[in-house]
Amino acid sequence: AQTVTQSQPEMSVQEAETVTLSCTYDTSENNYYLFWYKQPPSRQMILVIRQEAYKQQNATENRFSVNFQKAAKSFSLKISDSQLGDTAMYFCAFISGATNKLIFGTGTLLAVQP
């Protein structure tokens, strides 16, 4: 079975500092994609970053970057220069082409403190 695990239920960071959210996953497939989504209190699920499993290069989107370790099945998200607007629940998610369904972790609630 494919699973996604986020072991940090809550995290806190000071504005302008850097924080890393952890995610591990389990799958026997070779072709898959990994994502980080954020869900602020407004509840809209917003795509933060996407990683293709066959690409060794880590994805980056402005202040957001990932550390993708395929052998370890690890996919962490680094947020640099944290801003108050980054306060949200962050979900790690996995998808394979076979089913097209996203499998989500339980989420990490990130609070950015002024």
Add this chain to the structure above:
Amino acid sequence: EAGVTQSPTHLIKTRGQQATLRCSPISGHTSVYWYQQALGLGLQFLLWYDEGEERNRGNFPPRFSGRQFPNYSSELNVNALELEDSALYLCASSSRVRADTQYFGPGTRLTVL
């Protein structure tokens, strides 16, 4: 470009009634997905529609059903509502070119009394 839209924002029903939730995908997207986000259960995949056909279904009873229309919009129907159906229902869409990436709507909050 407009994102995924969902209606209504909130829906209150009583046990045993039926609920209908609607979703319009991003223009050009052909696939629509439905997810349930219930307290304590996390985000769970419900249904995937593509080109008007149901392509995949999550572990939900048959009283959860839906359809996709020729304009690619979609409806989720929940019959014989139970208290535990209270949740945020999220719709997402994806394109043929990048089928792996789903973009979400703002959700419909369903409350069953």
